[in-house]
Amino acid sequence: MTSVNSLPTLDEVARVAGVSRATASRAINGGSRVSASARQRVDDAVRSLGYVPNPAARSLVTRRTDSVAVIVPEPDDRIFSDPFFARTLRGVDRMLAANDLQLVLLLATPGAEGARTLRYLSHRHVDGAVVASHHRNDGLADHLVAIGLPCVFVGRPWGGDRVTYVDVDNVAGGREATKLLVDRGCTRIGTIAGPSDMTAAVDRLHGWHEAMGAADLPTEAVAIGDFTEAGGEAAARELLDRHPDLDGIAVASDLMAAGALRVLAETGRRVPDDVAVVGYDDLGVAERTSPPLTTVRQPIVEMAERATRLLLEQMDGSAPAGAMRVIIPPVVVRRDTA
Amino acid sequence: MTSVNSLPTLDEVARVAGVSRATASRAINGGSRVSASARQRVDDAVRSLGYVPNPAARSLVTRRTDSVAVIVPEPDDRIFSDPFFARTLRGVDRMLAANDLQLVLLLATPGAEGARTLRYLSHRHVDGAVVASHHRNDGLADHLVAIGLPCVFVGRPWGGDRVTYVDVDNVAGGREATKLLVDRGCTRIGTIAGPSDMTAAVDRLHGWHEAMGAADLPTEAVAIGDFTEAGGEAAARELLDRHPDLDGIAVASDLMAAGALRVLAETGRRVPDDVAVVGYDDLGVAERTSPPLTTVRQPIVEMAERATRLLLEQMDGSAPAGAMRVIIPPVVVRRDTA
DNA sequence: CACAATTGTGAGAGCGCTTCCACATTGAAC
DNA sequence: GTTCAATGTGGAAGCGCTCTCACAATTGTG
Structure with missing residues (x-):
């Protein structure tokens, strides 16, 4: 019950329970090969002493840290x-x-x-x-x-x-997202990709290229963001600057897409009528953008x-x-x- | 160098360095009372064996886990x-x-x-x-x-x-936020408070009451949110339902305030002209709402x-x-x- | 040159725990 | 009644480390 200085050890538990330390140890650790009465006495001792095993000592011998x-x-x-x-x-x-x-x-x-x-x-x-x-x-x-x-x-x-x-499967995800734009009739489709030192970003961009290639569409409209909302905003601005006539954008994350939506609204483009947008992630952000974002779900x-x-x-x-x-x-x- | 099975121990380091385990230990732990040559030999041994101390063993004796x-x-x-x-x-x-x-x-x-x-x-x-x-x-x-x-x-x-x-000082924060509304001439001021099982929420609400009392304003317009954006939205809706004529709202968190701003926009109220709003937190959200949110900073x-x-x-x-x-x-x- | 103080070192005692092993007991099998 | 397994139990050996203590070697003091 006293908590200051030196917590009770297994030895004390064993002494109080009237068994050996070995038996006490077995009783405490889901022990097989322990009689019901011994186990009971150990349990009582543990409770009355407020014993908790010392993890350092335990992991020293078990070689696990849990x-x-x-x-x-x-x-x-x-x-x-x-x-x-x-x-x-x-x-x-x-x-x-x-x-x-x-x-x-x-x-x-x-x-x-x-x-x-x-x-x-x-x-x-x-x-x-x-x-x-x-x-x-x-x-x-x-x-x-x-x-x-x-x-x-x-x-x-x-x-x-x-x-x-x-x-x-980020390649497939990027491909499907882009295909959605293709299928609704977009022909000038850009993408806001993620940083190129992350595989998810690279793969999604790869998927975009696949879908664009399959539809025989040009693949110049690529901008890079950093997966943040601000980054998406900047990338969208750059993209629209270079390609004012885009009618679809596949964005590699919802957060970036949210930034892009803001830019689209600012520049007077209607979504999805003027420009259709697809995001990526669906982790709660997509439901809250205006309009709510079509996206690809990652079950994180x-x-x-x-x-x-x-x-x-x-x-x-x-x-x-x-x-x-x-x-x-x-x-x-x-x-x-x- | 081999990494499988049984990492090198301090004993081995000591043996390789040609010193005792005690000296090796001293050398490794910022040791005082170790000759330069001994320390050098231990360092070399550590490096060549790829020795890393076993934290369990160490914390067993030091009684610290770091x-x-x-x-x-x-x-x-x-x-x-x-x-x-x-x-x-x-x-x-x-x-x-x-x-x-x-x-x-x-x-x-x-x-x-x-x-x-x-x-x-x-x-x-x-x-x-x-x-x-x-x-x-x-x-x-x-x-x-x-x-x-x-x-x-x-x-x-x-x-x-x-x-x-x-x-x-959340009481002061709540008070100052509310005072800001009072000072700009608001007279029908409501608040969206946080959950009443959190001290920060209670304190901010307390501050609101203080400021309202000092200004001799009525304190009926109180709604409770859960510190989330959705919660703020619901609370704002409820509040405006009960008190359609509010001209100021002190919100206990920026996230809730963001929700409230959306409701205000939806119901055709201009901010701050029709209804002024003050948030709380300033952790990045406040800069991104539209319009950007006046708030109280918590230097988290x-x-x-x-x-x-x-x-x-x-x-x-x-x-x-x-x-x-x-x-x-x-x-x-x-x-x-x- | 005797003595004390300082410094570097190693032997060894644990830290609190698990687990191997040997040793009773017991009950079942023949 | 003997033989064997199964079952509980305790003794004791570590796990890898730190740190006290005693001792040797060095330096300083009078």
Whole structure:
């Protein structure tokens, strides 16, 4: 009951329960091979002493820490605005909680800070890692493979077949989104792509090119944004400046699309009549734009859960040897902008 | 160099360096009382073996874990939309990183899940805790005090003088915001308050009452929102329904204010000419509403950093005995809605 | 030149826990 | 009644590290 100084140890529990430390340990850890009466006495002792096992001592011998890192290698500003991260965290946490594992969040700003993250991982402070969204050349995948830490990426990583990952089929998503514009009769279709150091952005742009090629349409109208609303605004402005006659835009994220919609409204273009727009993500933003955004759904929470499940399999050794990949088909969500 | 199976231990480092384990340990831990040559040999050995200390073993003897929990006891949906959490995380992480501490994120959904969080904390998996935004009756403050874990709250906790916290003066903030409306000549001023189980919401409402009382204005027009945009929308609708003649609204958060602005636009009211609006938070949302929102700034990142600094003092014993509180004065930010 | 103070070092005792092993007990099988 | 497995139990060996303590080697002081 007293909480100051030196918490009760397993020895004390054993003494109070009148059993050996070994038996007490077994009783506490789901123990098989413990008589009902012993277990009962141990339980009582635990309760009356307020005993809680010392995780350091335990993990010293079990070689497990029962915690998992979520690594978010992202420049600060995006974390604030993008619903992506929060949802990823939620999906992972939900899965971990169900397995009595703790989530350790690593906010890995690139550069010198990144070294800190790598160091932490090397120390085997965690049993595994989920990497949320990573950029080219951050070396994370390589490092994780090198130290042999179980890990899963949410979103296709660069140099991708060495690690397990879960992703939406972004090429197909980009293609479908663009096709929607083609099918409604648009002929001058531009795109606002994401930063070219992220696979999701590259893949969606690739999909756009595929659809444009299939429809025999020109592919000059490309602008790059940074997945933020402000970035989308700037990109839209640039795009419309260069191609004032666009009648359709495929945007690589809803947040950017929201920015683009604002520019379209400002410049007196009606959506979708003058310019049709398709976004990407459908994480809550798309429902709130005006008009509500037609978009491609990324089931982030589900992806995160799936990824975490794969990680758990790696951690308990039940996963097959190589790197696995799970590709989820995209779903187009029709609202009012296309 | 090999990474599979059994990492190198301190013993091996010592052997390779030709010193005792004790000396190796000293050399590695900023050691005083180690000759330059010994230190050099140990450093070389560490490098060549790729040695990293085992944190479990270390914390077993030092009784420190070098990690700090951030507890976010919040229903899921808010975490996604509110910039508050991301910024808090960033402030805390920045401070922890500077002190070589790790951030362990505890997403504590209430109820059964809450028990998991409490259990984790009892286990002394962390050296301290920062609690981000807490609700009445979650018992967190009591529990933390009971187990004697160093902790700091960001935002005034319920039953507040038992734990250290950092907060903006929300009463003053609510008062100033309302006064702004009074001073510009509004006489029929309503408010959209936050949920009454959060101190920030209660305090801001209190400030509103103070300002209204001082100006001798009626205080019937109160609606309650949940700090989300959708909640603000609903509350605004209700408020205008009951009091169609309002000429000013003090809203307890920018997100809710954004919802309210939309309702005002929909119902054909001009802002600020017909109805003036003041928000609260200024975390990026306020700049993007149309028109841009006059609001009260909460310097969240700074608060989080301050809180973390206080926590660190508690952890290293340099803090004074009792519970401390830091109250930051609010700053009104004028834009176009009032 | 004797003595004390300082510095660097290694032996060894734990930190609190899990788990292997050996040793009773017991009950079933023949 | 003997033989064997199954079942509980405790002793004891670590897990990898830090840190106290005793001791040797060095330096400084009178």
